[in-house]
Amino acid sequence: xxxxxxxxxxxxxxxxxxxxxxxxxxxxxxxxxxxxxxxxxxxxxxxxxxxxxxxxxxxxxxxxxxxxxxxxxxxxxxxxxxxxxxxxxxxxxxxxxxxxxxxxxxxxxxxxxxxxxxxxxxxxxxxxxxxxxxxxxxxxxxxxxxxxxxxxxxxxxxxxxxxxxxxxxxxxxxxxxxxxxxxxxxxxxxxxxxxxxxxxxxxxxxxxxxxxxxxxxxxxxxxxxxxxxxxxxxxxxxxxxxxxxxxxxxxxxxxxxxxxxxxxxxxxxxxxxxxxxxxxxxxxxxxxxxxxxxxxxxxxxxxxxxxxxxxxxxxxxxxxxxxxxxxxxxxxxxxxxxxxxxxxxxxxxxxxxxxxxxxxxxxxxxxxxxxxxxxxxxxxxxxxxxxxxxxxxxxxxxxxxxxxxxxxxxxxxxxxxxxxxxxxxxxxxxxxxxxxxxxxxxxxxxxxxxxxxxxxxxxxxxxxxxxxxxxxxxxxxxxxxxxxxxxxxxxxxxxxxxxxxxxxxxxxxxxxxxxxxxxxxxxxxxxxxxxxxxxxxxxxxxxxxxxxxxxxxxxxxxxxxxxxxxxxxxxxxxxxxxxxxxxxxxxxxxxxxxxxxxxxxxxxxxxxxxxxxxxxxxxxxxxxxxxxxxxxxxxxxxxxxxxxxxxxxxxxxxxxxxxxxxxxxxxxxxxxxxxxxxxxxxxxxxxxxxxxxxxxxxxxxxxxxxxxxxxxxxxxxxxxxxxxxxxxxxxxxxxxxxxxxxxxxxxxxxxxxxxxxxxxxxxxxxxxxxxxxxxxxxxxxxxxxxxxxxxxxxxxxxxxxxxxxxxxxxxxxxxxxxxxxxxxxxxxxxxxxxxxxxxxxxxxxxxxxxxxxxxxx
Numbered sequence: 064x065x066x067x068x069x070x071x072x073x074x075x076x077x078x079x080x081x082x083x084x085x086x087x088x089x090x091x092x093x094x095x096x097x098x099x100x101x102x103x104x105x106x107x108x109x110x111x112x113x114x115x116x117x118x119x120x121x122x123x124x125x126x127x128x129x130x131x132x133x134x135x136x137x138x139x140x141x142x143x144x145x146x147x148x149x150x151x152x153x154x155x156x157x158x159x160x161x162x163x164x165x166x167x168x169x170x171x172x173x174x175x176x177x178x179x180x181x182x183x184x185x186x187x188x189x190x191x192x193x194x195x196x197x198x199x200x201x202x203x204x205x206x207x208x209x210x211x212x213x214x215x216x217x218x219x220x221x222x223x224x225x226x227x228x229x230x231x232x233x234x235x236x237x238x239x240x241x242x243x244x245x246x247x248x249x250x251x252x253x254x255x256x257x258x259x260x261x262x263x264x265x266x267x268x269x270x271x272x273x274x275x276x277x278x279x280x281x282x283x284x285x286x287x288x289x290x291x292x293x294x295x296x297x298x299x300x301x302x303x304x305x306x307x308x309x310x311x312x313x314x315x316x317x318x319x320x321x322x323x324x325x326x327x328x329x330x331x332x333x334x335x336x337x338x339x340x341x342x343x344x345x346x347x348x349x350x351x352x353x354x355x356x357x358x359x360x361x362x363x364x365x366x367x368x369x370x371x372x373x374x375x376x377x378x379x380x381x382x383x384x385x386x387x388x389x390x391x392x393x394x395x396x397x398x399x400x401x402x403x404x405x406x407x408x409x410x411x412x413x414x415x416x417x418x419x420x421x422x423x424x425x426x427x428x429x430x431x432x433x434x435x436x437x438x439x440x441x442x443x444x445x446x447x448x449x450x451x452x453x454x455x456x457x458x459x460x461x462x463x464x465x466x467x468x469x470x471x472x473x474x475x476x477x478x479x480x481x482x483x484x485x486x487x488x489x490x491x492x493x494x495x496x497x498x499x500x501x502x503x504x505x506x507x508x509x510x511x512x513x514x515x516x517x518x519x520x521x522x523x524x525x526x527x528x529x530x531x532x533x534x535x536x537x538x539x540x541x542x543x544x545x546x547x548x549x550x551x552x553x554x555x556x557x558x559x560x561x562x563x564x565x566x567x568x569x570x571x572x573x574x575x576x577x578x579x580x581x582x583x584x585x586x587x588x589x590x591x592x593x594x595x596x597x598x599x600x601x602x603x604x605x606x607x608x609x610x611x612x613x614x615x616x617x618x619x620x621x622x623x624x625x626x627x628x629x630x631x632x633x634x635x636x637x638x639x640x641x642x643x644x645x646x647x648x649x650x651x652x653x654x655x656x657x658x659x660x661x662x663x664x665x666x667x668x669x670x671x672x673x674x675x676x677x678x679x680x681x682x683x684x685x686x687x688x689x690x691x692x693x694x695x696x697x698x699x700x701x702x703x704x705x706x707x708x709x710x711x712x713x714x715x716x717x718x719x720x721x722x723x724x725x726x727x728x729x730x731x732x733x734x735x736x737x738x739x740x741x742x743x744x745x746x747x748x749x750x751x752x753x754x755x756x757x758x759x760x761x762x763x764x765x766x767x768x769x770x771x772x773x774x775x776x777x778x779x780x781x782x783x784x785x786x787x788x789x790x791x792x793x794x795x796x797x798x799x800x801x802x803x804x805x806x807x808x809x810x811x812x813x814x815x816x817x818x819x820x821x822x823x824x825x826x827x828x829x830x831x832x833x834x835x836x837x838x839x840x841x842x843x844x845x846x847x848x849x850x851x852x853x854x855x856x857x858x859x860x861x862x863x864x865x866x867x868x869x870x871x872x873x874x875x876x877x878x879x880x881x882x883x884x885x886x887x888x889x890x891x892x893x894x895x896x897x898x899x900x901x902x903x904x905x906x907x908x909x910x911x912x913x914x915x916x917x918x919x920x
Contacts (some may be wrong), residue, residue, distance in 0.1 A: 064144040065114065073101025078247035079109050083117065086110075086190070086222045093235045093241035094226040097249030098399025102226050103131075103194055104138045110190050110224075111166040113150055120189035124169045129155040130351050134167040135194075136160070138323050138716045145893040155491060157553050172202035177493055179209045180443055183217060190222040196235060197227040197392055199455070200619040201428035201437055209444060211239060220659065228396055231424065231455070233359060238453050252402040254364075259284050263868050268369060268386035270650070273305055277412070281367050282312035284410050285345060288393065289319060292408055294362025295344040299397050301369040301386050306347045316345060324348040364401040364409040366394060372425065373432040375462065383650040390422045427456045432460055436495050438466035439475055439482065443490045447480030472611060472677045473500040483852075492561055492822075498522055501609035502558060506565035509601040515558035516540075517605040521647055525662065532637040533606055533647055533664035535597040577882075603666035607645035607674030614645050614671040621657060625678050625701025626670075630658040640750035641665040645674070668705075675700055683710055685717035687725035691784045692718060715779065722781055727767060733787040740793025745830030746814040747796070750835045753857055754813070757801035773798045813855045821848045821910035828859065835860045835875070842871055842888070843900055851877045863888075866896040881906045 070076065075096050085092040096102035103124070108114055111122040126132040136153035143150055152161030153169040161168055170178070174192075178184065184616050193207055207225065212219045225242075226233045236242045266274040281298065286297050296319075300306050306323050313321055320342050346358060350370055370389040394411070401407030411418075429437070437458065441449040447467075449458055470476040475486030475496055482490065489499040494597075505514040520537055526547055529536035540551045609612050615622035621631045622644060630649055638644055638660075648662035672679060678701040685694045694713035698705040726733055736744075750758035759765070770778065777790040800807035819826040822844035829837040838852060839862040851858045851874070863872045864879070871888050872879040885905055893901040898915055902908035 066142050066144060070101075070105060070114065070142055072110075073105045074249060075100040075102050075105050075247040079106070082106065082224075082245045083109075085243040085245055086224065089240075090219070090221075091223045091239035092225075092249065093232050093242050093244045094224060095232050095238065095244060096226065096228060096247035098228045098396060099252070099403035100228075100247050100249060102228075102247065103135050103767055104142060106149075106224075106226065107169075107192055108139055108168045110192070110222075111150075113166055119166065121165075121187055122167045122190045122192060123175065123185070123188050124167065124192045124194055125172045125175045125203065125206060126169060126194050127172055127198050127203055128351050129158075129171055131195070132169045132171050136167075139167060139169075150215045151239060157557050170384055172200060172206050173493070175206050176202050176209070176440060178489060179206065179213070180440065180490055183209075183213055185213065185218065185221065188221070190224065192224045192226055194226050195228075196225045197231070197396075197424065199427040199429075201432055201434075204427065204429055204454055204456075205437055205440055205452075207238065208454050212444070212451075212455040228399060234455050238455055252404070252406050254398050254406070255408040256398070257410045257802045258286070258415045259410055259412055260417075261412065268301075268388075269381070270385055271302075271304075273301065273369065273386055275308070275365065277369075278305055278308050279312060281365065281412055282309050284365050284412055284610045285309070285313060286316075288363045288365055288408070288410055288637075289316065289343075289345070292363045293405070293663055294405070295346065295358070295360040296363045296365060297346045297348060297358060297361045297400050298365040298367070299389075300347060300349060300367050301371045302349060302384070303753055305367070305369075306349065310347055313345065319343040319345050321347065325351060350389075353485055357401060359404070359892040361403065361620070362398055362407040364397055364403060364407070366397050366409060366411050368394070368411060368413045368421075369793065370425070373428060375431065375433045375465075387426070388421055390425045391418070392424045394418075394421070408703070417717055422627040429454065429456050429458050434462045434466040435497065438463055438480075439486060439490050439496050442476050442480055443469070443487055447476065447482075450904075469612075470496060470751040473497065475500070493557075494518065494522060497609045501605050502562050503565050504608050505601075505605045506562040509560055509604055511562045511565075513598070513601045514605055515555050515562050517602050518609070519554040520556055521606070521609060522554060523547070523550065524648070530637065531633055531660060531662055533662055534602040535637060536662065537602055599665055600667070602672070603645050603664035604670050604674065606647045607666050607670055610645060611675035611678060612701060613649070614643065614666065614675050614700065614703075615663075616668075616671075617642050617644075622660070623677050623703055624658075625703050626704035628658050630660050632660050632663075634661070638663055638665055643671050645671070671700060683711045683714055683717055685710070685721045687721045687728060690725075690729070690783065691722045692725070694718065694721075718782055719778060722778060722787060723767070725772060725784065725787070726770075731766060731792065734790045734792040734795075735783065735788055736792045740791065740796065742816060742827075742830065743793050743796055745833065745836075746810065747799070748833040749830045749836060750810075750814050750855065753855055757804050757806050759799040759801070761796065761799070769799070815854060817852070818852055818859075820844050820852070821846060822912045823910075824912055828854065832860075837862055839864060839870075841866065841868070841912065842905075844910050844912050845877065846900075846902070846905045846910040848910070849878050849881075849906060851875050865892055866899045878906070 078096065082092060082094060089205050089407050094102055094106065107122045107124045109116065110120060112119040124135065124499060126135060132153050132155050136151050139151040140147045140149065145151065147153065148160045148162045150165060151167045152165040154161060154174050155171050156173060175499065191210055193203060196203055196207070210223055214223060225239060232244045236244050261277060261280040265277040281300065284297055285296055298309065300309060305323050306325060310321050310323055322344055324346055325348065344360065368389050369386055370393060371384045374383060374385045376542055398409040401409050441447060441452065446452055449463065467476060467480055470486065473496060475483060475489050477483055489496050492499040492502065494502065498521055502514055502518045516537060520533070520540055525536050529539045540548055612626040614622050615624040615630055621629045623629055624646060630646055634640055643666045644663045645666050646660055646663045649658040649660050651658045659871065681698045683694065684697045685692065694710040695707045696710045697707045744761050747759055747761045751760050766773065773795050779793060781787055800810065814830070815828065817827050818838065819825050820840050824844055826838055826840045829839065835857065836859055838859040842863040842865070845863065851861055853859060858875045860873065860875050861877065862870050863874065865871045872880060872884055874884065889901045900908065900911060900915055
């Protein structure tokens with residue numbers, strides 16, 4: 064029996080006529096409805112015609128999380144007075160409860176994505192509701208883009224509805240073809256905001272780390288809320304670790320029980336939270352509770368203000384979750400949980416002044432997450448670059464390039480980025496492409512069961528107490544009896560069925576190489592605690608197939624991965640001493656240069672070579688090192704050097720590049736610069752500065768850029784540093800003179816090496832300073848000259864020397880010097896050098912380079 068009293072109490076009911084009209088007229092719509100209005104439960108039932116109004120339709124509701132999908136289906140079934148599996152069902156990974164006559168099916172966005180790849184037309188589906196689209200999960204964005212494509216090309220009658228409590232409504236409206244926006248009135252229950260910042264400053268989140276002082280403060284705010292308010296308390300924390308710490312600090316609350324809700328929590332715990340209870344409850348939850356249906360009894364929300372988002376270090380090929388400040392939209396979603404059933408309150412563990420500085424919306428996953436799976440989905444859809452997909456945010460070019468490289472490495476895409484047959488199979492496994500590749504290629508090598516077990520272990524973060532040794536973690540999962548072990552066993556069963564078709568090597572599989580998976584303990588590694596070397600080898604091979612660029616060889620106190628990233632094992636790790644490992648999970652702590660291994664398996668070199676076959680290379684490596692050319696033939700596995708031997712007959716082109724590298728590192732001083740060569744370079748620099756083209760730029764940067772023009776053929780004949788030292792730089796530099804225009808013939812006219820002075824001497828000009836060259840000449844040789852000499856119209860800076868050749872005065876205006884400065888110089892030097900002429904009027908005196916005695920003769 065339909066519970067009309069409960070349905071009539073949902074505020075979104077008033078928006079149904081407008082929403083129905085919008086979908087009928089336009090085919091797409093955006094629904095903005097505050098928390099608690101019934102958008103997740105009432106709207107799908109109405110669109111399916113299950114409330115006695117409108118035609119019968121089949122509606123698919125896409126939720127971002129499994130807990131939300133199950134909860135929404137159960138709530139809708141309850142509203143209809145049925146059990147799940149009748150008119151309403153749900154499908155999540157590994158679980159399907161859908162009856163033959165179901166009209167509403169709630170699925171996760173990941174399930175819907177797989178369904179679209181298998182059946183793009185979504186045969187039999189009339190309406191798709193994308194719920195909680197504000198969260199901007201990558202699967203949800205991808206599903207929306209594919210659905211719009213389907214509606215545009217295959218199913219124009221397919222109706223699409225984007226729904227959320229807090230979203231960029233106009234952005235989604237544009238994405239869905241200028242869809243009308245329908246807004247529903249919120250619940251009438253007010254939510255009081257209580258600002259509860261820590262009494263003392265706390266450190267901001269740092270990677271995965273949260274200041275313990277903040278968690279202690281959150282626990283104290285929960286206790287405060289319990290004393291100040293009635294009803295259950297829902298506390299939002301960023302992750303499982305923080306939930307456990309706060310739960311430990313709360314201890315025994317007497318008449319209130321503490322429940323922990325997160326993606327890894329057992330389904331029974333999740334169901335218990337959504338079902339309510341007789342005792343007062345404190346529910347510690349991650350963001351999974353932001354968008355599920357109403358949690359009964361909650362009147363108070365305590366918000367830590369933190370969330371977890373994925374981040375990828377493309378340069379190192381590492382991805383991890385990081386703790387960030389929750390967005391304003393998330394804050395509104397969380398606060399709305401307190402006003403679902405009655406007036407409530409939200410305690411925000413930050414200052415009111417900070418609130419306006421928070422980001423408006425969560426970071427779209429497409430901007431910050433690993434895009435390997437997305438790129439494969441786009442390739443299978445027929446748009447490898449994802450340029451034709453209707454996305455709110457385009458994927459970053461660098462992330463897409465890294466994703467395509469990863470896909471090419473496992474044979475999922477061809478050189479043009481198009482999905483191969485192998486790639487299509489990988490996309491349909493319901494796994495990340497890396498794990499799909501491991502399952503596909505490992506099954507015929509190690510067996511279906513071991514492959515399924517290890518891949519299942521890698522598909523969800525294992526508990527920390529399982530340790531960092533993947534083989535040991537596998538044994539712990541087999542023994543385990545907790546929620547994680549239960550989910551692991553369910554996933555093993557699913558993957559075992561999937562892997563059965565790969566029990567024999569698939570035709571044309573590029574990476575299914577026979578390797579020894581029963582290596583001796585010494586071959587695999589000498590780590591302590593190894594009980595089954597054969598099993599450890601199988602585990603290692605599966606990990607290496609999943610993460611080929613992360614196979615790593617021990618190198619001193621750390622490991623060097625094939626990707627080029629260094630990684631460190633924790634102290635006391637069972638993997639210390641293993642010569643080779645395959646790193647399954649690693650992160651890079653903020654401020655650290657090396658990665659930190661969190662989960663890995665021992666392998667041997669043969670396994671590493673096999674799993675990372677596409678990274679193997681054997682080539683000549685010629686470079687400048689230790690002051691000379693070093694030429695070797697090197698075998699590498701990515702960045703790992705496997706073997707090297709000297710190379711006598713290196714490729715001349717590589718040698719030339721190495722010599723150029725040396726010239727860039729150590730400078731052009733490696734060439735032979737005679738005094739004349741240095742003078743020529745100075746003269747050319749002077750002309751370039753004052754006259755410009757066609758006179759060449761002879762700076763280091765310019766000479767490196769034009770090395771082909773001036774340093775050949777000498778450079779092509781060189782083989783080592785000593786050969787560079789024999790190259791006459793001056794002769795080579797002459798090739799840059801403007802011979803073609805004929806200007807080269809004016810070099811001596813415009814920038815002469817020497818200039819005649821009044822005494823008849825020809826004095827060398829110093830072009831060391833191109834802005835104003837220097838003429839250093841004895842003072843007596845300049846008598847009678849009224850204007851300073853110049854070259855190319857630029858006055859020379861005259862250094863007037865004493866008879867001993869020491870600077871007596873510096874001037875660029877001889878006339879002024881003779882008039883004003885000469886008297887002081889004469890007075891100072893005449894007594895010191897009496898044998899030299901010191902006339903009272905140098906402007907009219909006879910210039911000379913001789914002494915008085917010589918003049919008298």
